[in-house]
Amino acid sequence: MKNKALAYARASAGITIAVAAVSAHAQSVPPTGYSGSGSRPGVAVQSDPSAPSLTRIPDTALSSLIRVDPAYKRGEAVGHAKVVGAFAVAETSKAHIVAAWSPGFLPVTLSFSDGRCYSLQADYEGGTLSNGRLNKVDCEGQRKLNKSVFPPSPPGRSLRMIGTAWGYSAWVDDRAKTTIITAPGGTIFQPLFTAQMTSNAIMAMNSPDSPGGNVTLVGKIKGRMTVVTLEVGY
DSSP states (O other), rough: OOHHHHHHHHHHHHHHHHHHHHHHHHHHHHHOOESSSOOOOOBOOOTTSSSEEEEEOOHHHHHGGGGOTTTOEEEEEEEEEEEEEEEEEEOOOSOEEEEEESSSSSOOOOEEEEEEEEEEEEEETTTTEEEEEEEEEEEOOOOOOOOOOOOOOOOOOOOOEEEETTTEEEEETTTEEEEEEEEOOOOOOOOOEEESEEEEEEEEEOOOSSSSSEEEEEOOOOOOOOEEEEEEEE
């Protein structure tokens, strides 16, 4: 009887530890959600017929446009950047995107010139974004979140600062039509990666237990307004 009671106590403790571990893991999951298996469409069926058209761009189609700076190194760590999701958002002559913001890397609020705002949401499944959709939301104005201290760009370079998020800073080289991203915590201007796009907004969220996270850029790629999310490490 004593042995059975001891075995039950051990089993109960094991269940408690397992539940605690699952809860701790869930707290670290980004708000868009993760799923270990299954397959979903790149874009969900749009419930609002007046919403701008949304197109899922294959991750591999943009991979060559992202280049980790070969000179980047922090201690033994080297840079990492991988496209995990990209959506093209249709614009018209009467309605184009004028601002974008998010408290994390998703969902992204897109503000249009005609006064409408839409929230771009997606599911993070199997290391890539899927089920993208646009939902109309109130335009409450851009939130000034995660303001960071960042090193200035080097003298002699014509770079335009477009924003910061979770320690990352984004600079646009208008002549080269590129966006340069620096990592959190740097004391000098040290590019982490360069994207072949002219961005106008950056959003991000860092991992709580490793030097990395997700970065989302909003801007033009070959004249097409695009929202790109990357998995990065620094």
